[in-house]
Amino acid sequence: MPLTSRWIYAFIVSCCCALLGYALYTQYFDGLHPCPLCITQRAFFVLTALVALTALIVHPQQKGRYLSAGLMVLFTSLGSAVAYRQVWLQGLPADQAPACGPSLEYMFANLPFGEAFSTLMIGDGNCAEIVWTLFGLSMPNWSLFAFIGLGLCAIASALPMVKR
Template identity: 25%
Template sequence: MNTASTSNRLGLWFAHAYVIGLCATLAGAYFFQFGLWEYPCPMCLLQRMFFLLSALGPAWIIIRARKGSVTAGEWAAGWGWAVVAALAGSTVSATQVLMHIVPPDPGYAGALFGLHLYTWALITFVGAAVAAGAALFLTPRALPLDAGLTSPALRRASTATSAVLLAFAASNLVACFFLQGFAWQMPGDPTGYALFH
């Protein structure tokens, strides 16, 4: 296997890592919601949606690679989408950070290593934008040419990664429905699942 083919496959593996990484971030948020019973506010849910939207770009690249070579335009479109969604999500996170930054405001919900989840979301969004930007910068070396067709491991991984993203998108939709129920507006500081009250 030549060096170019190796870097092309690494580019596609990086797309998988990006999607799984953002889904892992959502899994952490689920732990706080369902394990510690800390209900997400509307801004928290909006940040979750931007995580999912950012993951859609590389997920599209992964699905496209299953059908053949990925063009430079498709690669750029997928990672460009990831950057824009991550930057949009970072503005929501930054807004929530600024809402609670003035002492003695205790912040919303619990914290992890001294930082609230919206602060971690801001850090993650900025990191995601940098990572997606790096993938764009490395387009000539990372562009998956025939990697999706020739690697059985990548084909299996593409199925698994797509399923994981779909599962998180569906579960997030269900969680939002449970929180809001049939009300037109969700409370800013939810204390339970409106669907059951």
């Protein structure tokens, strides 16, 4: 069976859903509460999945494949940046990690959007805490790898050699 852009879109949607499903599982069944940067990464996984799902349904021609790939690469790049920021925060010595900040709900309810967004991107002590690892890597490390892999898949979906 030849590799087609539709298979790649389905793969991206499946991966994003699996990653989001596991994140929700760890939140509601393992009791791991997501920090603001974790929630932001989830949002970029959702946006990537929505673009891939739309492309899967619409089945675009070459220009549409370029647009879809461009949007997915944009979202995976932004998600990678957020994940990298959290990995960096987790690598700081405990005395250099930023203090814990207000909750995400509080920030968006009580601060102007620009200030809430910039506070969100700075991260806080909750973002620097490592509460889960697999093979010695924290969840943001795995999230970073996933964003990079999904971005590469998005690029592959637009290659002319991949059938529509």
